[in-house]
Amino acid sequence: MLRFxxxxxxxxxxxxxxxxxxxxxxxxxxxxKGPSGAGKSTLLRILxxxxxxxxxxLYYSGExxxxxxxxxWRQSIHYLAQQPVMFSGTVLDNLQKPFQLAVNKGKTLDxxxxxxxxxxxxxxxxxxxxxxxxxxxxxxxxxxxxxxxxLKPQVLLLDExxxxxxxxxxxAALDYLSRWLGAKPGRGMALVSHRDDQDVFHRVQTLxxxxxxxxxxxxxxx
Ligand SMILES: Nc1ncnc2c1ncn2[C@@H]1O[C@H](COP(=O)(O)OP(=O)(O)O)[C@@H](O)[C@H]1O
Ligand SMILES: [Mg+2]
Numbered sequence: 001m002l003r004f005x006x007x008x009x010x011x012x013x014x015x016x017x018x019x020x021x022x023x024x025x026x027x028x029x030x031x032x033k034g035p036s037g038a039g040k041s042t043l044l045r046i047l048x049x050x051x052x053x054x055x056x057x058l059y060y061s062g063e064x065x066x067x068x069x070x071x072x073w074r075q076s077i078h079y080l081a082q083q084p085v086m087f088s089g090t091v092l093d094n095l096q097k098p099f100q101l102a103v104n105k106g107k108t109l110d111x112x113x114x115x116x117x118x119x120x121x122x123x124x125x126x127x128x129x130x131x132x133x134x135x136x137x138x139x140x141x142x143x144x145x146x147x148x149x150x151l152k153p154q155v156l157l158l159d160e161x162x163x164x165x166x167x168x169x170x171x172a173a174l175d176y177l178s179r180w181l182g183a184k185p186g187r188g189m190a191l192v193s194h195r196d197d198q199d200v201f202h203r204v205q206t207l208x209x210x211x212x213x214x215x216x217x218x219x220x221x222x
Contacts, residue, residue, distance in 0.1 A: 001026055001188040002047065002077070002155050007056035009046055011039035018043075019056070022207050024155070024188040027181060029201045032192045034209035040192045041082060043209070044157045047190060048079030060155075071103050078153035082160050082192075084144035086132040094132045095147050109150060117146055120179070122172045137164040142173060149180055155188045156180075162195065174200040 003023040010017055018039050024030045032040045045051045047058070049070055058065040060077065087094055099109050118125060121142045127135070135143065141164045148156060158177075162170045178200045181187050191197065198204040 001028075001061065001186065002190070003057075003059040004047070005057045005059075007043075007046070007053055007058060009039070009042060009053040011042050012037065017054075018209060020207060020209070021056075022205060024190060024205075025203075026186040026188060028203045028205065029177075029181060029189045029191055031198060031204060031206045032190060032209065033194070033206055035211045038209040038211050040209055041159050044079060044159050044190060044192060048077060048157050049073050050079065074103050075107075076153055077155040077157065078148050078151055079157040080144055080148050080159060080161060082163070084140045086135070086140055086143070089132060090128065091130055091132050091135070091143055092128040094143060095128075095150060098147060098151055104151060107151060110152075114146075114150060117149060117176070120172065120176045121146055122169050138166060138169055141165060142169065145173060145176070154186060155190070157190045159192045160194070161191070162193070162197075170195075178202070 001024050005021050006019055007021065008017060008019050016039075020043065022030055032043060034040055042051070046053045049065065060068060060073065065073070087097055089097075095114065096109055098104050099107055115125065118127075123139065123142055123146065127139070132140070132143065141161060145158075145161055156177075161177075162173050165173055174197055177189065177191075181189055181201065198206065
C-alpha cells in the first residue's frame with residue numbers, strides 16, 4: 001500500500017536529519033513512536049504530502065509519488081491532524097462538508113454507515129444537530145475520526161487520535177480503527193501513539209524515531 005525507502009527529512013532548529021523506511025501492507029498498522037519533538041507528526045505530514053522531504057522514495061500501490069497528483073493522493077490517503085478542525089455549523093454539517101470539496105468529487109455520504117459508525121464511536125445520534133464547536137475535545141476527536149472514515153480512504157494517517165479521549169472512549173476508538181482496518185482488504189494505517197496500542201491490532205509494525213542523530217529503526221511486532 002504505502003512504502004517509503006530511506007526517506008530523509010529534517011526537523012527542529014538544528015535541522016536534525018532523520019532517515020526512515022517502512023512498508024505498510026494491506027491490513028497493517030504502522031505505529032510511529034518516539035519522544036516529543038522527535039519528528040513523528042512531521043513524518044505523517046510528509047506521507048500526506050503536505051510538506052516536502054529531502055531524499056528517498058515514497059510509493060503508493062507500487063507507484064512513485066511523482067506519478068500521482070496531490071488530488072489523487074488525497075482521495076486515497078487521508079491525514080488527520082492532532083488537533084481536530086471543526087467548522088462552524090452542526091456536527092452533521094461537519095460530516096457533510098468534505099463531500100462538497102473538489103478533491104472528493106464523486107464521493108457521497110453513506111447515511112447507513114454514518115449511523116452505524118456513530119454508535120461504535122459512542123457518539124449519540126442526537127449529536128448530529130449539535131453545534132460542532134460546542135463539543136468536548138474528546139467528542140471532537142471522535143467526530144473527526146468518523147469524518148475521515150466516512151470519506152472511505154484506503155490509508156489513514158492518524159496523529160495521536162486517542163490523546164484527548166478517556167479510557168472507555170479510547171478503547172472504543174481503537175476497536176473502531178482495528179475493525180475498520182480488517183473490514184476490507186487493502187486498507188492500511190499509520191498511527192502516532194504514545195500508548196500501548198499494539199494489542200488492539202492484528203498486524204502491527206512499530207517505527208521508533210529517536211531524538212538523537214541517525215533517525216529511526218523499524219521493528220515488526222506481531
Ligand atoms: N512548522 C514547523 N516549523 C518549524 N519547526 C517545526 C514545525 N513543525 C515542527 N517543527 C519542529 O520539528 C521538530 C519535530 O516536530 P514534530 O514532528 O511535531 O515532533 P513530534 O510529533 O514527534 O512531537 C520539533 O523540534 C518541532 O519544534
Ligand atoms: Mg506530534
